[in-house]
Amino acid sequence: MTWVPVPDGSDFPVTNLPFGVFRGPNGRRIGVAIGAHILDLAGVVERGLLDEPTQALRTTTLNDFMASGRPQWTRVRERVSRLLTDESCRGNVEPLLVRQDAVRMCLPFAVADYVDFYSSKDHATNVGQIFRPDAPALLPNWTHLPVGYHGRAGTVVVSGTDIVRPCGQRKAPADEAPTYGPSRRLDIEAEVGFVVGVPTQLGDRVSTVDFADHVFGVVLVNDWSARDIQAWEYVPLGPFLGKSFATSVSPWVVPLEALAGARVAGPVQDPAPLAYLVDDDPWALDLAMEVDWNGTVVSRPPFASMYWTPGQQLAHLTGNGASLRTGDLYASGTVSGPEREQRGSFLELSWGGTEPVTLDGGVTRTFLEDGDTVTLRATAPGLDGTRIGFGALTGKVTAARPPIAS
Ligand code: MN
Numbered sequence: 007m008t009w010v011p012v013p014d015g016s017d018f019p020v021t022n023l024p025f026g027v028f029r030g031p032n033g034r035r036i037g038v039a040i041g042a043h044i045l046d047l048a049g050v051v052e053r054g055l056l057d058e059p060t061q062a063l064r065t066t067t068l069n070d071f072m073a074s075g076r077p078q079w080t081r082v083r084e085r086v087s088r089l090l091t092d093e094s095c096r097g098n099v100e101p102l103l104v105r106q107d108a109v110r111m112c113l114p115f116a117v118a119d120y121v122d123f124y125s126s127k128d129h130a131t132n133v134g135q136i137f138r139p140d141a142p143a144l145l146p147n148w149t150h151l152p153v154g155y156h157g158r159a160g161t162v163v164v165s166g167t168d169i170v171r172p173c174g175q176r177k178a179p180a181d182e183a184p185t186y187g188p189s190r191r192l193d194i195e196a197e198v199g200f201v202v203g204v205p206t207q208l209g210d211r212v213s214t215v216d217f218a219d220h221v222f223g224v225v226l227v228n229d230w231s232a233r234d235i236q237a238w239e240y241v242p243l244g245p246f247l248g249k250s251f252a253t254s255v256s257p258w259v260v261p262l263e264a265l266a267g268a269r270v271a272g273p274v275q276d277p278a279p280l281a282y283l284v285d286d287d288p289w290a291l292d293l294a295m296e297v298d299w300n301g302t303v304v305s306r307p308p309f310a311s312m313y314w315t316p317g318q319q320l321a322h323l324t325g326n327g328a329s330l331r332t333g334d335l336y337a338s339g340t341v342s343g344p345e346r347e348q349r350g351s352f353l354e355l356s357w358g359g360t361e362p363v364t365l366d367g368g369v370t371r372t373f374l375e376d377g378d379t380v381t382l383r384a385t386a387p388g389l390d391g392t393r394i395g396f397g398a399l400t401g402k403v404t405a406a407r408p409p410i411a412s
Contacts, residue, residue, distance in 0.1 A: 019041075022264045036071070044104050068222075072333070080263065127148075130339075132353075133353065155245050157229075159335070161251060167252070168401070169403050170405075172189050173188050174234075193232070193351055194374070196305070199224065199337040204222075220320065223262055224260045225260070226383075254400075256399040283321055285315045288318075291310065294309075295309060300366075311344070319336055353373075359373060377403065377404075382398070
């Protein structure tokens with residue numbers, strides 16, 4: 007279909023065409039992934055190969071393009087698809103391909119606000135049992151609203167960025183007093199993130215029906231979490247420093263249109279949600295995720311098992327009239343399925359550190375050690391029977407910084 011050679015099993019057949027930002031010989035540029043290559047979209051604009059000049063594609067983040075709205079997203083996607091499939095375009099376009107392994111990927115968009123939900127029932131149930139063994143696992147609000155919190159947008163980093171082990175206050179239940187120092191329970195959360203393109207005005211609400219008018223595309227998210235810091239600090243106001251030190255995202259934003267073939271029926275919800283959360287045409291997605299710990303796949307979380315849909319999350323997030331900004335990122339919450347090998351965090355996989363996970367070679371782990379690398383991947387049914395992917399989201403843990411001299 008495309009004249010670009012696409013390796014077998016590539017995440018990026020021509021039915022995907024995710025957007026990203028790369029740093030190559032000509033500086034920071036917007037591009038689209040195709041096979042093992044990137045099409046330099048700034049170059050496409052400069053050569054006059056789009057039907058209309060799209061200056062938003064000559065900037066260094068996706069934000070201006072994401073703000074331009076769905077009709078424009080569709081036009082550019084169709085045109086890029088034609089450039090990569092029509093043999094007569096090859097002579098003009100081929101010089102604009104750069105190899106992915108020859109460039110460095112950048113954070114694809116300037117993150118405006120960042121929200122993290124908690125929308126997997128299996129995850130919420132597991133964490134409830136581990137953190138509050140003497141209380142009901144699910145709190146009463148959980149089946150009525152998509153529980154979430156506002157995170158720290160400024161510490162969202164792109165795949166490949168090292169994660170410095172955070173320090174903070176830790177106090178295990180048996181400890182008499184808290185101490186300050188490096189987290190001993192550093193963990194991951196395998197999540198899916200939704201990137202907002204079209205903003206709203208203060209006071210506006212977004213209906214579930216209008217989800218696809220506002221959300222540009224989808225990324226993978228690793229919500230790094232320091233469980234010891236989190237467990238001590240989170241009552242009563244929720245996650246804070248146990249989460250805010252870093253959140254990683256994949257470098258490629260997969261457009262919603264590329265995921266049309268991955269849509270599945272939404273979850274059965276009981277009790278029925280309030281009217282503002284009804285989602286009759288949900289963007290529940292059949293993404294097959296994979297958690298790789300130092301080269302061993304330890305879990306395969308199924309995104310289709312999520313209880314709240316991304317449309318419901320967006321409707322809830324704006325249900326009070328909070329405005330959206332271009333570049334807002336909201337993540338699904340840890341994706342965990344009902345089986346042990348489907349859990350999206352090491353807290354759950356090791357059941358609070360009591361059941362070590364065995365990696366290839368017989369090494370065991372409960373939480374992350376310095377030097378460990380975690381890679382998240384996901385694939386989905388693409389259009390025309392293809393399989394598409396998100397590219398790898400990777401991060402390596404480095405040692406905590408030494409104490410500050412006083
Ligand atoms: Mn999370």
